[in-house]
Amino acid sequence: MTATQERPAAEIGRDRRRKEDQRLITGRTRWTDNIVLPGMLHLAMVRSPFAHARITAIDTSAAKQATNVVGVFTGADFGESLGVNINAWPITPDQVAPVHSPMPTDRVAFAGEVVAVVVARSAAEARDAAELVDVDYDELPAALDLKAAAADEVLAHPDLGTNKSALWRFDSAEAGTGGNVDEAIAKARTDGIVIEREYRQQRLIPAFMEPRSVVVDPTGEQLTMWSATQIPHILRFALAATTGVPESKIRVIAPDVGGGFGGKLQTTPEEWIAWAVARRLGKPVKYTETRSESLLSGHHGRDQWQKLTLSAEKDGTVTGFKVELLADLGAYVSLVGGGVPVLGAFMFNAIYKFPAYQFNCQTVLTNKTWTDAYRGAGRPEATFAIERMMTELAAELGVDPLEIREKNWITHEEFPFTTVAGLEYDSGNYEAATARAKELFGYDELRAEQRRRREAGDTVQLGIGVSTFTEMCGLAPSRVLGQLDYGAGGWEHASVRMTATGKVEVAVGVSPHGQGHETAFSQIVADRLGVPFEDVEILHGDTQISHKGLDTYGSRSLVVGGEAVVRAADKVIEKARPIAAHLLEASVDDLEFAGGRFTVRGTDQGVGIGELATAVFTAHNLPDGVEPSLDSDATFDPVNFNYPHGTHLCAMEVDTETGQVRMRKYTCVDDIGNIINPLIVSGQVHGGLVQGIAQALWEEAVYDDAGTLVSGSFVDYLLPTAADTISFEIDHTTSPATTNTLGTKGVGEAGTIASTPAVVNAVVDAVRHLGVDDITMPCTPERVWRAINAAGSGGTTEGAAMPHFEAGGAAGNQETPGASSTQGGLQ
């Protein structure tokens, strides 16, 4: 079912440069930190240096006397008016969750937790005074290791009596969607193949470019919060729900936001504290985190142990897959919380026709930074697990990893297909994407080179990694979310407004933070209404302008929000039709709308949509009973998730002497349905690939034995730059989605979801002949080298940072006059 739909018009499918880039790239725009209000005060947070400790005293007296300090507050100063940070997705009715105060008064549960806030006339003075706040702590034992925490060896929250938050389970036999997985495994143990592995999904840090920032203005009838957030609407709801301010008195604005990757899909203690301080003082306040604070206290992602059992017949036909996860929640159950691994629950069976499947996830509280969504959220973890396992099955059988996938995948004739996890995949063509990827990659030639190098015993070996993925995105059908106990729906809203001069304002409920919505939505509206691209203005991120919406995450903005835009635009046309008929003195049945004009069939008479907007504005000559407005709203609730897929092929060179890895080639062919803007899609794919590759090779949040984040700066948390990546070869096949008018599928997370296993499979493939069948992520040179030499997976990361910026470092000739105190530390 490739490319059957005709491209409707000029703008859709066009490589438009992004209209928002000039202001975003130069920074001359309304970032939250750029907002300056009269009389605005600045906040600095005092954070716990300990992972787990009782607070015995907080002395704020010295800080209060510091220059230009207006106030110093602790949680005790606010009490219940501070509100709480909520979990919107209790994944089981009996989920154990600690109360999450934004500023606890008695006990801190992770290093970086806020215990006091300093308010001063400048940010520098607030920071200086924060060092003067004297906090006495009694250190408590900390639950740090995920497996040990799951065994309740040390309690992250002693009052709860356990670290085990929730056990979430899906069983295909119980659900009636498939067979009994334990029976399948037992049978395979006697006459088939059983592959058993345990994989680590290391903890990652979203590392968005713009640090989080919040401004609160309590003057005026509505209290206004600007925040560098992905979710202004959800934020407004949560403020109203927990701080006692009526929702109608709250305006939340996400102005331009510089990246999120899920890291700004959160309601944060810092937002709640700023809200409370501004209300208390009656003055505008601003808080912008430092990069160190961002890495330390913004939520982290991934962090799972995955115990996996795959059963198959001797010919490679998979008969069952059993998944047992431990997922680290960190110290609190965050906004989505345990819902992140649950989003993966339906994806471990991926593109395959497994007859039996079981998923178990135990979420666990620890004394580390809380975790939540990070690009892909649950689906990269699932894809990694199954794509590593399918490769292991192929290795066990001695067949090509693509062959084993083809034997098990859903063929294109079988769509729509209901999977063993109960989802109905609407469209796809795995054969076509794989064939195109193999051709572009030069699969057979690279396999031949790999053989030559192996036979010659080259120092540098070549490995080829495969990842065929699908994902569920476009979150989401509200009913399904309800069945999963998620606290909100998954619809999306748009308003299309015709101005008096014929321009078009489109207010959308999705909230971009770098995706290019303004450009893509303008292209859609330009085609739909037949107006110039430049005449369309996309408004977003302000709850008074875009009053309804559920914001941006889960690759939903185009497939859900875009459909709302289409439907609102179509309503504009329908509202204009009787007015056009009236002005043209024709019957509505004789009118055609094309290219922005209504014409009377068979004549040269016509009127443009812009002229109709002006006619409506004057309202001098409208038909009887017709309201003088073309403006239209639409709210769209999808009937299904959205299932992009693709085949990713990666070639890695491994230096067997050092363990150094180098990417040789990366090719991906993604099927994301119809494409609105190929340039934006390329950007999403390239950026997504790099983030997924970075999980495979570079990124890891590491804590030491005391629960201190060791990878607390970009010296030790390794982000790649353009110098570390290669030119990717990307292409697309097209199986339009059947569940939205435009036939689009989400692309925001695809690259990240698919690339991680492709890279690890390639690294392992390069050295499998040396006795290696796994390398722990990130595949550092040391781990690769150790795997080659000891035939293990490379061990854990040593918990020590490079010392370049330690106290006393930097420039030889002096002592360290005033290294920061531990108590006010961690800036």
Added chain:
Amino acid sequence: MIPTQFDYLAPTTVEEALAALAEHGDDAKIMAGGQSLLPVLRMRLNAPELVIDLGRIEALRGVRDDGDAVVIGAMTPHAAVGKDPLLAEHAALIPKAVEHLADAQIRHRGTFGGALAHADPAGDLGAPALALGAQFVIAGRGGTRTVAADDFFVDLFETAIGEDEILTEVRIPKHTGWGAHYEKFVRVAHQWPIVAVAAAVRVEGGTIAEARVGLTNMGNTPLRARAVEEALVGQPASEDAVRAAAARAADGTSPPSDLNGDADYRRHLATVVTRRAVLAAAGA
């Protein structure tokens, strides 16, 4: 990322800078290019009352020929060192090490002397300076003194520069006609080296006549791999001979363990990276 308040002084002569240093003592901090000091201040790991910026002292900039040595002013930016023709001819190891130092922005702001005075054992300049037997010219109120590279690096972030002194220039003895290579082992391009090796060799008729090998990040200071140097002399510039000599690269070292690798792994890396550096320097 806001430093504590400090006073700022930008003298135009070394004498003024020394006078300020004498007056403020421990409360003052010298700033060269600021590429290490500013992050330290911004993270509040140090809080001097006075920062003395050497950036306006023109006399500390530039590269000149001085007979048997090439002299590099302490405040010469890395980028200028990297493209200097005198160095390329007479001390090619230095520009080769600078080529991959940090990133382009840092190479334009950071300075040759500042990086050496910072004495980060993972810094890229210590090993080549040590290997080539650099002389460090240090000014104090009583005049200048010269310290040999072997005595300059004292410990982690510690050099022979006294509290009231300033590094003014570095004299690199000419190694005209020597082959040189700096081999750096990193996970991402902008990273400090996990291990790096600076190698300079003089090859006569296919035989290694002289060899100098410096190690980066294999101990608290840059180190000379003297065992390797001795083993190389008189050997053919061949893969096997160099491999045998390089096997001694980690002798006597005590490398760190951190997120990028433990000490054992670094010892192993040192042997491989040394072999590759020497072979590349010898053009083999």
